[in-house]
Amino acid sequence: MKMITAIINRKDANAVCTALTDAKVAFTKVASSGGFLKTGNETLLIGADDERVKEIISIIRENSAKRMEPTADMVIPGNENFGLKEVLVGGATVFVSEVSYYEKM
Secondary structure (H helix, E strand, C coil): CEEEEEEEEHHHHHHHHHHHHHCCCCCEEEEEECCCCCCEEEEEEEEECHHHHHHHHHHHHHHCCEEEEEEECCCCCCCCCCCEEEEEEECEEEEEEECCCCCCC
């Protein structure tokens, strides 16, 4: 048994959740925010049998897209070139952990 923790950009979360639901994957969705750009994310907690881990990661990968988005330049002392910059956002960060015990109550 594995615990998959997937941190997904909020713009991709609906597509990922719909695809997981269609594949009959149960998950818990938690609103979260990123530290670097402080953008909205969704964190999915997914308990999965070992043989479904690759399938679930594939679903997440196929439904979360990386893209360039404008953002205000970060304030750096001595940097006089402030303005809008494009940064890479989206995609997902996925952690897979071993579960030694679980119980549904």
